[in-house]
Amino acid sequence: MPATDVAAYRKSCIIDPDAAPADHGAKAPYVDNGFGPISPERYYSMEWMEAERRHLWSRVWNWACREEDIPLAGDYVKFDLGRESFIVTRGDDGAIRAFYNVCPHRGNRIVTDEDGARPQGFACRFHNWRFSLSGENTHVTDRETFREDALCRNRDLRQARCETWEGFVFINMDEEAAPLLDQIGPLCDHAKPYRVRDMRIMRRVQAVWEANWKVGVDGFNEAYHVHAIHPQILPVFDDYHAQIDLYPNGMSRMTTRFAHQSPRMNEEGLNPALRAAMEEVGLDPDMFEGRMEDVRPAIQKAKRKRAERLGVDYSMFSDNQLTDDWNYDIFPNIQMGMHPEGISMLYFRPHATDPRKFIFDVIVLMHPQHDTDILPPAYMGLPDDTDLSGREPVEIEHVDWRKGGLGELFDQDASLFADVQKGMESASYEGAILSEQEQRIGHFHAELERYLAGAMSG
Numbered sequence: 001m002p003a004t005d006v007a008a009y010r011k012s013c014i015i016d017p018d019a020a021p022a023d024h025g026a027k028a029p030y031v032d033n034g035f036g037p038i039s040p041e042r043y044y045s046m047e048w049m050e051a052e053r054r055h056l057w058s059r060v061w062n063w064a065c066r067e068e069d070i071p072l073a074g075d076y077v078k079f080d081l082g083r084e085s086f087i088v089t090r091g092d093d094g095a096i097r098a099f100y101n102v103c104p105h106r107g108n109r110i111v112t113d114e115d116g117a118r119p120q121g122f123a124c125r126f127h128n129w130r131f132s133l134s135g136e137n138t139h140v141t142d143r144e145t146f147r148e149d150a151l152c153r154n155r156d157l158r159q160a161r162c163e164t165w166e167g168f169v170f171i172n173m174d175e176e177a178a179p180l181l182d183q184i185g186p187l188c189d190h191a192k193p194y195r196v197r198d199m200r201i202m203r204r205v206q207a208v209w210e211a212n213w214k215v216g217v218d219g220f221n222e223a224y225h226v227h228a229i230h231p232q233i234l235p236v237f238d239d240y241h242a243q244i245d246l247y248p249n250g251m252s253r254m255t256t257r258f259a260h261q262s263p264r265m266n267e268e269g270l271n272p273a274l275r276a277a278m279e280e281v282g283l284d285p286d287m288f289e290g291r292m293e294d295v296r297p298a299i300q301k302a303k304r305k306r307a308e309r310l311g312v313d314y315s316m317f318s319d320n321q322l323t324d325d326w327n328y329d330i331f332p333n334i335q336m337g338m339h340p341e342g343i344s345m346l347y348f349r350p351h352a353t354d355p356r357k358f359i360f361d362v363i364v365l366m367h368p369q370h371d372t373d374i375l376p377p378a379y380m381g382l383p384d385d386t387d388l389s390g391r392e393p394v395e396i397e398h399v400d401w402r403k404g405g406l407g408e409l410f411d412q413d414a415s416l417f418a419d420v421q422k423g424m425e426s427a428s429y430e431g432a433i434l435s436e437q438e439q440r441i442g443h444f445h446a447e448l449e450r451y452l453a454g455a456m457s458g
C-alpha cells in the first residue's frame with residue numbers, strides 16, 4: 001500500500017529494519033538537502049560547462065581503465081575526458097602511470113588509438129621526440145638546433161595522479177586531491193564480498209546521448225520514472241519502496257527489491273515475469289504455494305542452494321543482496337549496480353564541447369565463467385553468445401541510441417533524456433522540484449555546488 005505522508009513513506013522504504021548499524025544494508029542517517037529548485041542553466045550553459053571543467057573534472061578522481069587492460073610494460077589505454085586526454089600505461093617497473101596525452105614540444109596528441117602497446121616507449125609523430133614509459137624525454141630530434149635555454153624547459157610528458165581500487169585505475173589532475181578511497185567511500189568496504197578485483201569486463205557499449213551528463217546521472221539516480229517509462233519491469237521490481245542512503249562526498253546508494261512486484265500493480269498470483277525469475281533459479285512456479293511476497297525469499301533460498309551445487313560462494317552476502325539491486329553512485333559520474341554475479345556499471349562523461357551531449361558507457365563486469373551452467377542473470381542484458389571466459393579484454397562497442405543497441409531499457413531513457421534536455425531550456429522552467437524518491441539528485445547537486453562554489457553566479 002502506498003504511504004500516507006513523507007514520514008510514513010520514509011519508514012516504509014527501510015528494506016531491512018533489523019539491520020545493525022555496521023551491516024552493509026543498514027539505512028544511513030537521513031541527510032536533508034532540501035527539495036530544489038535546481039537551477040536549469042547547469043544543464044546547458046557554456047559557463048557551467050567551463051566551470052565544471054575548471055573546478056570539478058580537474059579535481060575529482062576519474063575512472064580511466066582496468067588494470068588488466070594493460071598487463072604488460074608499454075601497454076596503454078587512451079582515456080578522454082572532455083577536452084583532456086590521457087595515456088594510462090604500465091612501466092618497465094610494473095607501475096601504472098598516467099600522462100597527459102600532449103607532446104611538450106608543440107602540443108601534438110601522442111597517441112590517437114583507443115589502446116595499444118609501445119614497449120619501446122612513446123614517439124610523437126609530428127617531429128619524432130621520444131619518451132620513456134615513465135614519461136622522460138629520451139630523444140629530441142636535431143637537438144643541436146635548439147638553443148640551450150630552450151631545452152631547459154620541462155620536456156617530459158606531464159604526469160597526472162593515478163591510483164587503483166579493486167582493479168579500477170583512476171586518474172586525478174589535482175596534486176592536492178584527497179586519496180581515491182575517500183571518493184569511493186563506504187563502497188570500499190561494501191564491495192569486499194563481491195571480489196571486484198577478480199571480475200572482468202564482459203561487455204562495454206558506448207553511445208553519445210543528446211543531453212547534459214547530469215541529466216543522465218539524475219535520471220539513473222531515481223526509480224521514480226520507472227513506472228512511466230519502463231513499465232515492463234514493474235512485475236519484478238518494487239520501484240516505489242527504494243531505500244535511499246546518502247553518504248559523505250556526494251556519494252549515495254539506492255537499494256531496490258527485485259523479484260517483488262511493484263505496489264503500483266495489483267495483479268493477484270504470480271505474474272509471468274515472477275514465474276520466469278523463479279525458473280531462472282530452478283524453482284517450479286506451478287508447485288509454489290506462497291503469496292507474491294514469498295517469491296523473493298524463496299528465490300534467495302534457492303540461490304543459496306544452487307550456489308552449493310555450482311560451487312559459488314554466497315556466504316559473505318545477505319539474503320537481500322542475492323536478489324536486490326544495490327546501486328552505488330560514486331560522485332560525480334559512476335553508478336554501480338552491485339550483484340554477487342557481477343556489476344552493471346554506468347559511466348557518464350561530458351562531451352568535449354557541447355553541454356547538450358554526453359558520452360554514456362554501459363559496462364558489465366562478471367567473474368570469469370568456464371561452467372556453462374552459470375548463465376549471466378537476465379538483468380545484465382548480455383547477449384547469449386557473450387564470451388564469459390574473461391581471457392581477452394573486450395573492445396568498446398560504439399552504438400547509435402536511435403538505432404537501438406543498448407537494450408530496451410536504456411533506449412527508452414536515451415529518447416526520454418533528449419526531450420528532458422529540450423524542455424529544461426524553456427524560459428518557463430524554474431528548476432527541479434524533488435520528492436523523497438529523488439533525494440539522491442539533491443545530494444549530488446549539493447556536492448556539485450560545493451565544488452563550484454564561488455565559480456558560478458547562479
Ligand code: FES
Pocket residue numbers: 103104105106107108124125126127128129
Ligand atoms: S609536437 Fe611532438 S615532437 Fe613536435
Ligand SMILES: [Fe+2]
Pocket residue numbers: 219225226229230409413
Ligand atoms: Fe530509466
